[in-house]
Amino acid sequence: MDLSIFLILLQDGVINGAIYALLGLSLVLVFTVTRVIFIPQGEFVSFGALTLALLERGQTPATIWLLLALGVVSAVAQVWQGRRTLSARRVLAIAGTDLALPAAVAAVTMLLAPMKPPVVVQIALTLAIITPMGPYIYRMAFQPLAEASTLVLLIAAIGVHLALTGLGLVFFGAEGSRTEPFSSAMFEIGSLLVSGQSLWIMGVTAALVAALGAFFELTLTGKALRATAVNRLGARLVGIAPSMSSTIAFTLAGFIGALSGVLVSPLTTIYYDTGFLIGLKGFVAAIIAGLASYPIAGAAAILVGVVEALASFWASSFKEVIVFLIIIPVLLWRTWGAPVVEEDDH
Amino acid sequence: MSTPASTDNAAGSVSGAGVETAPRGRGARLVAPLAALAVSALIPLVPGLPQFWITLLNYIGLYALVAIGLVVLTGVGGMTSFGQAMFVGAGAYTTAILTTRYGVNPWLALPAALAVTGVFAWGVGAVTLRLSGHYLPLATIAWNISFFYIVGNLDLFAKFDGISGIPPIAIGGFAFSDGPSLYYLIWGAVALAVIATLNLLDSRVGRAIRALRGGVVAAESFGVDTGRARILAFVYAALLAGLSGWLYAHLQRAVNPSPFGLNASIEYLLMAVVGGAGSVWGAILGAGLVTIIRDQLQDWLPWLIGARGNFEAIAFGVILVLLLQNARDGLWPHVLRLCKARPATRCHHAEAGELAPRARSAGEQRADAPVLAVRDLRKQFGGLVAVNDLSFAVGRREIVGLIGPNGAGKSTTFDLVTGVTPPTSGDIRYFGEEATGERARVIARRGVARTFQHVRLAAGMSVIENVALGAHLRGHAGAVGAVLRLDRAEEARIFAEAHRQLGRVGLADLADRPAVSLALGQQRIVEIARALCLDPSMLLLDEPAAGLRHREKKQLAALLRQLRDEGLSILLVEHDMDFVMGLTDRLVVMEFGSRLAEGTPEEIRNNPAVLEAYLGGVA
Numbered sequence: 001m002d003l004s005i006f007l008i009l010l011q012d013g014v015i016n017g018a019i020y021a022l023l024g025l026s027l028v029l030v031f032t033v034t035r036v037i038f039i040p041q042g043e044f045v046s047f048g049a050l051t052l053a054l055l056e057r058g059q060t061p062a063t064i065w066l067l068l069a070l071g072v073v074s075a076v077a078q079v080w081q082g083r084r085t086l087s088a089r090r091v092l093a094i095a096g097t098d099l100a101l102p103a104a105v106a107a108v109t110m111l112l113a114p115m116k117p118p119v120v121v122q123i124a125l126t127l128a129i130i131t132p133m134g135p136y137i138y139r140m141a142f143q144p145l146a147e148a149s150t151l152v153l154l155i156a157a158i159g160v161h162l163a164l165t166g167l168g169l170v171f172f173g174a175e176g177s178r179t180e181p182f183s184s185a186m187f188e189i190g191s192l193l194v195s196g197q198s199l200w201i202m203g204v205t206a207a208l209v210a211a212l213g214a215f216f217e218l219t220l221t222g223k224a225l226r227a228t229a230v231n232r233l234g235a236r237l238v239g240i241a242p243s244m245s246s247t248i249a250f251t252l253a254g255f256i257g258a259l260s261g262v263l264v265s266p267l268t269t270i271y272y273d274t275g276f277l278i279g280l281k282g283f284v285a286a287i288i289a290g291l292a293s294y295p296i297a298g299a300a301a302i303l304v305g306v307v308e309a310l311a312s313f314w315a316s317s318f319k320e321v322i323v324f325l326i327i328i329p330v331l332l333w334r335t336w337g338a339p340v341v342e343e344d345d346h
Numbered sequence: 347m348s349t350p351a352s353t354d355n356a357a358g359s360v361s362g363a364g365v366e367t368a369p370r371g372r373g374a375r376l377v378a379p380l381a382a383l384a385v386s387a388l389i390p391l392v393p394g395l396p397q398f399w400i401t402l403l404n405y406i407g408l409y410a411l412v413a414i415g416l417v418v419l420t421g422v423g424g425m426t427s428f429g430q431a432m433f434v435g436a437g438a439y440t441t442a443i444l445t446t447r448y449g450v451n452p453w454l455a456l457p458a459a460l461a462v463t464g465v466f467a468w469g470v471g472a473v474t475l476r477l478s479g480h481y482l483p484l485a486t487i488a489w490n491i492s493f494f495y496i497v498g499n500l501d502l503f504a505k506f507d508g509i510s511g512i513p514p515i516a517i518g519g520f521a522f523s524d525g526p527s528l529y530y531l532i533w534g535a536v537a538l539a540v541i542a543t544l545n546l547l548d549s550r551v552g553r554a555i556r557a558l559r560g561g562v563v564a565a566e567s568f569g570v571d572t573g574r575a576r577i578l579a580f581v582y583a584a585l586l587a588g589l590s591g592w593l594y595a596h597l598q599r600a601v602n603p604s605p606f607g608l609n610a611s612i613e614y615l616l617m618a619v620v621g622g623a624g625s626v627w628g629a630i631l632g633a634g635l636v637t638i639i640r641d642q643l644q645d646w647l648p649w650l651i652g653a654r655g656n657f658e659a660i661a662f663g664v665i666l667v668l669l670l671q672n673a674r675d676g677l678w679p680h681v682l683r684l685c686k687a688r689p690a691t692r693c694h695h696a697e698a699g700e701l702a703p704r705a706r707s708a709g710e711q712r713a714d715a716p717v718l719a720v721r722d723l724r725k726q727f728g729g730l731v732a733v734n735d736l737s738f739a740v741g742r743r744e745i746v747g748l749i750g751p752n753g754a755g756k757s758t759t760f761d762l763v764t765g766v767t768p769p770t771s772g773d774i775r776y777f778g779e780e781a782t783g784e785r786a787r788v789i790a791r792r793g794v795a796r797t798f799q800h801v802r803l804a805a806g807m808s809v810i811e812n813v814a815l816g817a818h819l820r821g822h823a824g825a826v827g828a829v830l831r832l833d834r835a836e837e838a839r840i841f842a843e844a845h846r847q848l849g850r851v852g853l854a855d856l857a858d859r860p861a862v863s864l865a866l867g868q869q870r871i872v873e874i875a876r877a878l879c880l881d882p883s884m885l886l887l888d889e890p891a892a893g894l895r896h897r898e899k900k901q902l903a904a905l906l907r908q909l910r911d912e913g914l915s916i917l918l919v920e921h922d923m924d925f926v927m928g929l930t931d932r933l934v935v936m937e938f939g940s941r942l943a944e945g946t947p948e949e950i951r952n953n954p955a956v957l958e959a960y961l962g963g964v965a
Contacts, residue, residue, distance in 0.1 A: 037480055144671045150480045151426050155619065156670045158428070158612055163663025169655045280487070287484060317499040324488040331474055331485055 007192045009309040015198045015267070016281075017305025018205040019260050023282025024289070024297040025212065026256040031291045032229035033249040035150050036142050039157040042279020043164040044257025046272055048130050049265035050168075051258075053177035055122040060113040062171040063129050064106040067136075071102035074136035081144065098136065105129055119182065127258050134254025135247045142250075143243060161276065168272035176269040201263050208259070209298070212252075221248060281308070281323060288330050386533055390526035400525035404597060406630075406637045407532035411590035413617040413629035414539050415583030420615070421623030422547060422806070423579035424559040429470065429486030430614045432493040433584040435606030436463040437591025439497065442509040442601045452515045456592050463588025464581050471580040476573055490608045498603040508602025515596045528597050535593060539586055540626050542829045546582065549828030549837065550821045555579045557804045557815050563766060564802035568880060569790040569819040578825055587614075609659070613640075616666055622676025624806070631678055636662070699835075701843040704820050704881040707777065710793050715778025716741050717884050717915040718763065718794075723772035725758050725939075732758040734939035735772070740884070745906060745916045747926040747947075750936035751959060756919045757799060759936070760888055763917075764796050765789040776884070791819060795877035796886040799919070801869040803861040809872055810857040813844040816879030847875040851905060867893035871902070878909075885909065887918040891925045903929045927951065935959070 023041055030038040047063055054061040075098035079086065105128045112121065141160050145153055183196030216222040228235040228245040236242055261275065268274075284304050289297035304323060311322040390400055412430050420426050440462045441455040450458070474485040497503040514523040515531065522531045546552050554575040557565040562572045595601050613636060621632025643658035651657055673680065709715060718740040725733040733755045740746045748756050761767045763774055765786040774782045776792045795816065803812045817840045823833030848854045851871045856864060861872060870890055877885055887906075891899050899922070906916055906929060920926045926933065927947040935943040935956050943953045950956055 037484065141667045148670070148674075151424075151483070152670055152674065154480050154483055155426065155615065156667050158615070159663040159666030159670070161663065162609075162612065162659040162666065166655075166657050166660030166663065170651055170653075170657065170660070173653065174655060277491075280491070283484065284488070287481070291480075318495065321492040321495045321499075324492045327485065327488055328473055331477060331481065334477060334481075 004191050005313070009313055010306060011192065011194065011198060013306030013309030014302055015201050015305070016264075016308060017302035018201050019264050019278070020281045020285050020304050021298045021301035022205055022208060022256050022260050022263075023279055024285035024301045025209070025294055026253045027279075027282055027286040028289060028291055028294055028297050029225075029229075030249050030253050031286070033225055034138070034142065034146075034246045035153055036138075037150070037154045037157055037291075038250075038253055039154070039161040039276075039279070039283075040137070040164050041253060041257050041282065042275035042277065043161065043168060044130055044133065044254055044275065045261040045264065045278050046168055046172075046270055046275030047133070047164075048126055048258035048261025049179070049270040049275070050172045050177055050261075050272065051129055052122055052126045052262050052265055053179050053270075054172075055109075055113055055117075055125060056119075056179050058114055058116045060110050061126075061129065064102075064109050066167060066171060067102045067129050067133060068106055070133055070136040070140070071098040074098045074139045077140045077144075097132075098139075101132060105132070119180075123262050126262055127255060130258035130261070131251060131254040134250040134252070134257070138246055138250035143246070146242065146246075165273050165276065168275075172272045174272070176271040176274070177265070178269045179265040181266040197266055201267075204259070204263060208256070225249065277320070281305075284323060284327050287327050290334070383537065387530075390529050397525055400529055402637065402641060404525065404528050404532050406634045407529075407536045408590045408594050408597070409614065409617055409637055410536050410630045410633035411539050411593075412587045412614045413621065413633045414536075414543055414626050415586035416614060416618040417623055417626050417629045418543060418546070418555065419579050419583040420618055421625070421628075422552075422559070423555050423576065425475070425576060425579065426483045426615065427486045427580070427583065428483050428608065428611045428615060429490045429493075430583065430587045431606045431608070431610035432486075432490045433463050433467060433587035434591035434594065434610070435493060435497065435601075435603070436466050436584075437588030438595040438601045438606070439503055439509070439591075440588075441592045441595045442512050443502070445513055446509055446511055452513060452592075452596055456589075459592045460585055460588050463584050463591070467581045467584030468577060471577045475576045475580060486611070487608060490606075490611050494603050494607045497606070503603070506603060508600060510600035512595050512599045512601070514599065515593075522596070528593075532593055532597070535589060536630070539589070540630075543586075543626050545831055546825060546828050549825075549833055550818060550823050550840065551575070551578065551825045551828050553807070553811060553815050554818065556807055556811075559804060559806060561802040561804070563786065564798065564804075565815070566786040567764065567766075567790055567796055568816050568876070569787045570815070571787060582825070609656075613662070616662055618676075619666060619669055620676055622678035624675055625678050628676050628678030631681065632676065635677070639665075699839055699842075701817060701820055701836075701839040704793065706883070707779065707792060709777030709779040710883050712777065713742065715775070717744075717777060718917060719773075719775040719778075720759075720763060721773040721775075723759070723762060723774065724770045725755075725762055725767065726770045731939050733762065733769075736936070736939070736941055738934045738941060738944060740915050740917050742915055743910055743913060744932065745910050745918070745930045747930035747933045748917060748919045748936065749921075749923075749926060749933055750942070753938075754936040755939040756936055757888070758939075760796075760799075760886065760919055764794070764886055790880065793880070793883035794886060795880040795882035795884070797870065797873035797877055797888055797890060799888040799892075801866065801873060803869055803872060803876075805860075805862045807861055808858050809853065809861050809864065810841065810844050810848060812861045812872060813848055813875045813879055814840050816847070816876035817843055817881075820879075820881060844875070844879055847878040848872075850878065851875045852901065865893075867895070867898060870894070871898075874902075874905075883913075883915065885914055885916045885918075887916065887920075889920055890918060891920055891922045899925055 023045070027038055027041055030036055051061040051063045075094050078094050078098070079091065082090065109125050109129060112125065137160060141156055142153065145156055181195070181197040182200050185196035187194045187196070216226055224235065224240045225245050225248060228240055228242060232242060235245070260278070261270070264270065264278065281304050282301065285297050285301035288300035304326065307326060308319060308323045312319045315322065389395070389403065412434060416427070416430060437459040440459040441452060444450040444455040444458055445452055470486070470489055474482050498506045503509070514521040516522065522528050547556065554565060554570045555578065557570060558572060558575055565572050565575070617632035617636045618629055619632070620635055621630065622628030639661070640658050643661055647657040648654050669676065716739040720739070721737045723733055723736045724731070736759060748759065750756050758767070762769045765784050765788065768783045772782065776789070776794060779792070781789060781792060804815070821836050821840055823836050827833045845854060845857060848857055851874055853868060853871055853875065856868070861869065864872065870893060874887070874890060891902060894902060903925065910916060930947060933945065933947055933950045934941060935950060937959045942959055943950060943956050945953065
């Protein structure tokens with residue numbers, strides 16, 4: 001392998017790593033705020049990529065039906081859970097977020113999709129369709145389990161993953177899709193060719209990280225989320241509703257997942273279940289970061305991307321094995337340092 | 347102390363309240379399993395039964411084996427694995443390779459398959475099991491995905507094509523190659539697995555695994571090596587999976603990577619959750635339900651959707667989430683309720699021989715050194731000095747009270763001398779022997795037994811089983827002995843001893859109640875009985891009188907005095923001044939992490955510095 005191949009691999013790795021970083025950040029966010037290990041994160045990637053692919057072809061993506069269905073179930077679940085304390089205002093709010101919003105998104109999509117709108121509109125539609133699924137799924141699957149152990153929440157997350165993967169197959173079929181790159185420009189930097197798409201990915205990732213940073217540092221809502229992550233009970237005592245923090249965390253998870261799907265779809269063919277593997281690589285990064293530290297998760301994600309790129313060059317059939325087994329030395333290292341584990345998880 | 351207890355049974359927290367163990371009484375308890383056995387033996391003989399149903403039952407049996415392993419791991423041990431399919435694969439591939447390439451007889455390949463699976467599981471467990479709850483499932487996901495790609499890409503495993511031409515299992519000239527004969531083989535294995543698992547859980551080792559859910563610290567404090575107990579549960583579950591894989595390979599006569607992927611692992615866990623991970627019968631029920639539901643869904647979902655694919659995953663995902671929300675213990679407890687089944691009770695063998703006393707260390711046998719001597723003990727948490735160069739001693743046959751205002755450092759001191767947290771500096775000696783920085787389970791071996799300020803009894807165990815855990819160090823039976831029931835004499839002695847100690851604290855008639863159903867004060871007393879089961883030389887009691895009524899306190903004080911007169915030394919932390927003043931021989935008063943005063947209760951009562959600390963200088 002000469003330097004130019006290495007540089008190409010490195011570039012590939014960093015770009016994929018940037019996407020894993022987005023997912024890793026989202027996983028850390030959801031875990032710290034809600035204790036949910038959000039396995040279905042990757043499904044949003046598939047859904048985002050495949051929805052965009054259908055819009056690109058001028059078809060109405062079936063995910064709008066999923067959005068409507070999830071909204072209805074979420075509304076029913078919320079009315080049922082809150083049946084003793086329901087007020088007219090609350091019912092209206094639920095109807096607004098869970099019924100009117102998806103209906104509006106679906107209507108706009110059905111109107112615009114056949115007109116093959118510009119790519120920016122397609123992306124906006126995709127994000128609008130997928131993002132609300134995050135909070136809907138939280139309300140129907142995880143909110144009723146808010147007091148359960150991390151382990152129960154994890155098993156529930158696996159259940160949601162199973163269901164969403166199956167639904168992905170129903171909506172998108174077994175064939176994969178690949179979308180057009182946002183930019184076909186190529187830049188030459190020294191001996192390295194850099195595609196416009198890579199610059200897009202790096203730019204969007206950087207902007208999103210900066211935006212998240214500003215959100216957590218500057219806004220009251222962001223600070224409330226951080227407070228919840230540090231001490232759930234304490235945050236509750238000072239008036240931060242856990243359901244509010246969780247809804248925001250899951251909304252961000254939906255948004256980041258869909259955006260990752262939009263970014264990754266021109267790079268590789270995405271199938272209904274590809275997102276799971278992509279999401280798991282975000283997990284590898286998040287686990288290396290102990291599901292706690294954003295900067296370490298980001299750095300680890302880049303490392304995962306680079307290792308994956310190098311592995312696919314040297315031992316392509318063992319690419320996945322090598323990537324997933326990265327966590328073993330990390331776990332070993334944590335094991336050696338770990339005291340006898342206290343049973344705070346039950 | 348035997349006041350009527352509240353009988354409401356606190357529901358189990360994850361999935362395994364009230365784990366069943368093998369019933370001790372014969373007769374009535376055996377009727378249902380024997381009837382089930384008889385009925386299942388007759389099933390293949392039903393005339394006109396479609397071959398298809400036999401095949402389905404065979405697969406249910408194979409899945410049930412794996413799910414029973416998950417009962418031990420998840421329902422009992424509180425750990426979760428998404429890697430069981432990988433262990434099935436380990437067993438299946440081992441026998442496939444040995445029988446097709448080396449002509450090994452399947453029966454000889456069985457021990458090899460189990461050995462490979464066991465060593466593999468031990469390796470995976472050694473890396474991940476000590477991590478907190480959610481890392482194990484995540485790590486097993488990574489392992490299982492890696493396993494799938496490794497098997498699918500290596501020539502050794504014939505890549506994704508897989509290995510075919512596996513011979514059937516045979517005895518003499520008879521080959522288990524058709525549905526009905528395999529049915530007997532598979533369900534025979536399931537029956538053995540059920541018996542082995544019930545035996546394992548109803549044993550000294552089983553109690554250690556079951557105690558994992560009640561609290562690692564409590565189990566460690568009675569000498570249980572919880573790390574080993576976890577590995578044991580993990581390897582046991584993997585071995586059952588490996589056995590299932592061995593049978594699968596010889597049933598299918600071919601193996602390829604697809605049935606050993608992550609999705610299969612998820613389905614195994616689903617089976618355990620559906621049936622109820624707290625019971626082996628739940629595991630079998632879950633395996634049956636999931637297999638039948640999948641079969642039905644695979645028939646009509648593709649027709650409904652108009653395409654072929656793995657659509658049953660949608661239903662499984664929804665079922666899993668709904669069950670976790672509404673019936674976290676699975677369906678089996680509901681089946682039991684319908685049948686009005688009563689929980690098992692034990693008969694206690696008072697006539698069983700005496701349990702041998704715990705082996706005394708050299709120091710314990712000498713009489714010169716103090717039982718506990720603490721010198722310049724210090725614990726800092728960052729800048730906070732919780733215990734500040736504290737020194738005190740507890741002599742033989744002495745009751746010493748450790749008192750002080752809130753935040754004085756009493757509980758931290760307790761954690762230091764019991765090995766729960768290591769000290770920053772200083773020196774702890776039991777019976778003149780250095781014990782500084784030793785772990786709780788090593789300190790237990792020195793003859794030191796303790797109770798907890800926040801009661802730590804295992805939720806899924808009865809009162810007497812919790813007490814019997816205290817005798818862990820006085821027994822020797824291992825897992826193999828337990829599975830083969832070679833431990834019965836020792837178990838009878840352990841339970842006789844537990845019963846004796848329960849009688850001593852006045853709770854003998856509550857022996858078979860679920861431990862968590864007792865009133866809090868009674869649970870504290872159960873903890874004392876558990877501590878006495880260790881046959882200790884020293885008792886460390888953390889607020890034993892909290893939550894007791896006046897009369898109960900008097901009875902407790904009388905018991906503690908009696909124990910002292912029998913030769914025990916006692917150190918107790920207590921807030922109840924009347925209780926402490928009337929009971930102890932000596933008091934150590936702490937304030938701000940330091941020793942403020944030391945002396946007889948009378949001296950302490952009149953000590954100006956103590957009055958200042960407690961009453962703010964009123965005197």
